[in-house]
Amino acid sequence: MRDAYIIGSFSTRFQKWPDKSFKDLTREAYLGALADAGMENGDDIEFGWFGNCGMWLHNDQGSIRGQVCFTPLVNEGLFPARVPMINVEGACATASMALHGAWKDILSGQTDVSLALGVEKIWIPDEPEKIQRSFYAGIDNFDADEWMEYYKAAGEEAGKEFETGPNRTVFMDTYAMQACYHMKKHGTTQRQIAAGAAKNHNYGAKNPNAQYQFEMSVDQVMQDRPVSYPLTRAMCSPIGDGAAAAVVVSEDYFQGLPQAVKDRAVKIRANALSGGKYKKLDEPSLSMTAAKKAYSMADLKPDDIQVAEVHDATSFCEVLQVEMMGFCDIGEGGRFIEAGETGPGGKVPVNTSGGLVSKGHPVGATGLSMIYELTTQLRGEAGERQVPDARIALAENGGGVMGFEEAACSVTILERARD
Incomplete structure (x- = not known):
């Protein structure tokens, strides 16, 4: 299998950006990744993978999303004309799927430089009903009765009744049901869930790209506004906007780069995907399947991982x-x-980024923002949140809802290319 390297990685700050368009955020992430790779322009890019979920809610732009967002960059000579661009959608796992495509470009031997980019604008202040529509696109809308019956039955087993109604979301309620089942079966406590949330808010306070940049104690997390027991607001990811990108290259291209670029490069040791199903409550998640595939591909084990980003849409x-x-x-x-x-x-x-609960979760950009954080860690450039001498990192990113697990999951393992 060919080696693939990330030589450029970038993430915008995640927050509500009402004055920035999809094209603005795309430009920022793309040019940021180019600059990080030491590339004056994108002339060497041969393929692009563009991730987005909700652009169809903005001006009905449901197709050719990447081509539309890159048109100004092509016109200005910043992105090469005639480069193919594939549009990717996988709910919260979208950006990770874009990276998977760029990685496979390199493995195929047909491409030496590929771009992965994810962008999202969830905050729609004048039409809040569209925010709900964007989330419900990530669940089966053809056979809603199937998951309604599944959740009702699972609620009895979990000890938390499945409820619907105004000012609720299926997603937070079903995460809460899973948490209650875990508490019932394993003795997990609300305070333990809150400990993870507080830890992530404290990391996020040190991340200039995080949507929330304030520390929280465990008690403060527990005392925050209830969402769906045992979850409080501080345990749930916020609504926001942002973009992230990565430039992936082959070994041949990598060898011709300046030493300063090589020294900051990160190797993709593994990139594995798995698919969701309606599982039993006590059955392992699809993320375990993806992780096992990734560990096997990289010839590594869990104890080898020194820093990780996982998909904490809620702290459970x-x-x-x-x-x-x-x-x-x-x-x-x-x-x-x-x-x-x-x-x-x-x-x-x-x-260490603050996770989704602090860094934020602009759905189509999240997976590549995880890659940015881990690339920063492996380069030793994470400042106050730096994990000492981190060499091997893992990202887990799930998307969509299939019963009590995601519809898709990505696990990526990265390694510092130069010691």
Whole structure:
């Protein structure tokens, strides 16, 4: 298998950007990734993968999204004309799927330089109903009765009734149901979930790209406004906008680069995808399947991972995903986090960016923002949140809803290219 390297990575700050368009955010992420790669222009780029979920809610732009957003850049000579661009959508896993495509470009041997970019604008202040529509695009809208019955039955088993109504979302309620089941079966506590949220808010306070840049104590997290027990607002990812990108190159191209660029490059050791299904409550998640594939591909094991970003759309997700990634035993995620094992100086620092609950979650950009954080960590450029001498990193990013798991999941393993 050919080696693939990330030589440029960039993320905008995540926040509500009412005055920035999709084209503005695309430009910022693209030019930022080029500059990070030491490239004066994009003339060497041979292929593009453009990730987005909700642009169809803005001016009915449901197709050719990437081509539309890159048109000004082509006209200005900043992006090469005639380069093919594939549009990607996989709900919250969209940007990771874009990276997967760029990585496969390199592995195919047909491409030496490929671009992956994800962009999203979720905040629509004048039409808040569209925000809800954007989220409900990530669940089965043809056979809603199927998941309604599934959740009603699962609620009885979890000890938390499935409810619907105004001022609620299926997504937060079903995460809460999963948390209650984990609490019932494994003895996980609300305070342990809150410990993960506080840890991530404290990391996010040190991240200039984070949507929320303030520290929180465990007590403050628990006392925040209830969303759906055991989840409070501080345990749930916010609504915001942003973009992120990566430039991926082949070994041949990498060898011809200046030493300064090589020294900051990151190798993609593995990139694995898995698909969701209506699973039993006590059945491992699709993320475990993706993680096992990634570990096998990279010839590594969980103990080799030194820093990770996992998809904490709610802070319970981090409890679950540290188990699914093999960082601790099944059922021990809450205690593992509460003991500080995912924080500074812990066994494996997780979500040093602040995670989705603090960094933010502009759906189509999230996966590549994880890659940006881990690339920054592996380069030793993360400042106050730096994990000392990090060499191997993992990103887990799930998207969409299929019962009690995502419809798709990506696990990527990265390695510092130069010691």
